Each structure stands twice: as C-alpha cells, then as structure tokens.
Amino acid sequence: EPEVTQTPSHQVTQMGQEVILRCVPISNHLYFYWYRQILGQKVEFLVSFYNNEISEKSEIFDDQFSVERPDGSNFTLKIRSTKLEDSAMYFCASRQGHSNYGYTFGSGTRLTVV
C-alpha cells in the first residue's frame, strides 16, 4: 500500500537554527498538509497546500514557517529560527482529491529544540 514518507524520524536542533522537515507524499496525491502535535496534546493543523500554493494556514503558521514542493515529489516544512516551543511531532499528510478522499499520514518527525 502506498505510503507517505517522512524524514528524518527524529531531529535535534539548537534554538535559533533553521530546520527542514521532509515529506514524500503519495505520487498521485494533489493535496498536502502539515500537522503538529506537542507532546501529550492534540494534533493541530498547520498548513494545507494545493496547486503549488498555500490554500489555508493556521495561526501557528507564522512567518517563521514556510512550505514548498520544490521538485514535484518532496514536500518540505521549513522553520527559520527554531524556538523551544517548536519541539513537537510534525506529521505530513496527503490526499488524492478534495473532500471525498481520505488522508494518508506519514509516521511523523519528532523535532526536539534544545
């Protein structure tokens, strides 16, 4: 069964450093998402991406965050200057189409900011 692949599975970074989280969605999917889960809390929406642009973003997704799909396969989340409170599990998800299609989640990247 096709999978969404996320790398790395765990990343440790120093506060203030830039970090890029990588995702390879399923190849025929058109809608892409990033979600975040701070330890012990609920999963929160960050951003959705369709047709090479952001279609929706949450209040969490401020100027420190950016997404891109540089080569038609990878979908990346960049955090420009990490803060301690960015420590969380980051999930990538993709869907083949809108509404009537299910989401496929990756297994997540655990980001630890020290």
Place this chain on the structure above:
Amino acid sequence: AQKVTQAQTEISVVEKEDVTLDCVYETRDTTYYLFWYKQPPSGELVFLIRRNSFDEQNEISGRYSWNFQKSTSSFNFTITASQVVDSAVYFCALSGTVFTDKLIFGTGTRLQVFP
C-alpha cells in the same frame, strides 16, 4: 465554528471489558467527514474509520464498532472485548467540505487496557 470534543481524558479497563470512547462535534458544513485515529506509544497516527455525514449507518469491523448519531452530533467508538494491544490514545477528528478541508482533532482519549 468547527470543534471536536472528547470529554474522556483517560479510561482504564481490564482485558475483555467493552469500552466506549465518546466524541461530540460541531460544524457549519452540511456535508462533512468524521474520523477516528489510533496513536500507539510509537507515535504514528493509525487510520481507523472515515464516515460521511450522509451515512448514518453504524459500522462494525471486528471488535470495533462506531455509532454515528447526527441528532446528537456524536460519533462514538466501541471496542468489544478489549485487549492489551488496544492501549493507545484515540483521536476523533472532523473535516468539512465547504469552509475548510483541514482535519480538526479532538484532544484524544488515552485508553489503558490492563491484563
């Protein structure tokens, strides 16, 4: 506003007991989707079910069953004859179709099944 409420923070049961996890939602959309995900200690999100708002039939899959009641905006999940491997955090989630398609998650219910 779109909202999912899972009032049960943590439930503990002994193996073989039945357990029901509650989920109540709010949405402006007339067409929407409801989901349940399981998050084991390893951390990944495991998809369990997706239900269209027009389909109020209850669903059974092995030891799992789901009760969707539009009248009370609830989508409850029952595990029959629970097993230790069912221990996990379970999230209910909602996605709309008109105003937004993002998933809105509840706060999760931690289920502990003791042998």
